[in-house]
Amino acid sequence: MSRKPSIDPKKVYATTKEILDIIVAGGGIAIIAVVTPLAIQYALPEITLELINKLLQKYDQRRLRRTINEMIKREMIALHEEDKDTTIIVTEKGKRQLLKYNIQRMKLEKPKTWDGKWRVVIFDVKEGKKVLRNALRTKMQQLEFYQLQKSVYVSPYPCEKEISFIRQYYLVGDEVTYFLATDLEQEELLKAKFSLNK
Numbered sequence: 001m002s003r004k005p006s007i008d009p010k011k012v013y014a015t016t017k018e019i020l021d022i023i024v025a026g027g028g029i030a031i032i033a034v035v036t037p038l039a040i041q042y043a044l045p046e047i048t049l050e051l052i053n054k055l056l057q058k059y060d061q062r063r064l065r066r067t068i069n070e071m072i073k074r075e076m077i078a079l080h081e082e083d084k085d086t087t088i089i090v091t092e093k094g095k096r097q098l099l100k101y102n103i104q105r106m107k108l109e110k111p112k113t114w115d116g117k118w119r120v121v122i123f124d125v126k127e128g129k130k131v132l133r134n135a136l137r138t139k140m141q142q143l144e145f146y147q148l149q150k151s152v153y154v155s156p157y158p159c160e161k162e163i164s165f166i167r168q169y170y171l172v173g174d175e176v177t178y179f180l181a182t183d184l185e186q187e188e189l190l191k192a193k194f195s196l197n198k
Contacts, residue, residue: 016070016071016076016097017101019064019067019077020071020076020094020097020098071094074093075091076090076091076093077089077090077091078091099165099168100169102165103139103165103169106142106162106165107143108143108155108157108159108162109158110157111158114196116182117156117180117181117182118155118156118181118182118187118190119154119155119158119159119163119180120148120152120153120178120179120180120181121153121154121159121163121176122153122176122177123136123137123151123175123176124175124176124177125151125172125175126175132170136166136172140153143155143159143162148186154184154190155194156190156194156196160178163176
């Protein structure tokens, strides 16, 4: 029976998501110094090496290397050697995983003042895609949309970027319609649902 690696509460361990975030923030490329394989540096035009080094120094280096190796095995990132440097590139599978992390933590901002506009989202997903349709409905519920009809959801909060992200993640660009409305038949009911009359 294998033993789980012990965790030192005094150390900070990098998660797969954190590593992906840092690599993607640098345009998807990181540089590992060959002479010190545990010391990872990122060459970024917008972010200084000093800042990136500080971000990585807080992590336990041994566990960091182990996590990176696991990500390579899972084909989330790939290594590319050139001269004395090895670059880490986020693969399509890794980008997909990062999208999954981001969609799981997605929330709609709720402005203090309502702008009087309703955000309407309509699904037109084929019958053969029941799992996808259910996933979209679950996501709408998580984002606290009101289900006006079977595949029609409404929210008073700005969400164009979030809907665009959902289209990208679920690959449903032509099957999801988003538009703004200023007058809906059930407006008083909707106002009460979202506590907009207070």
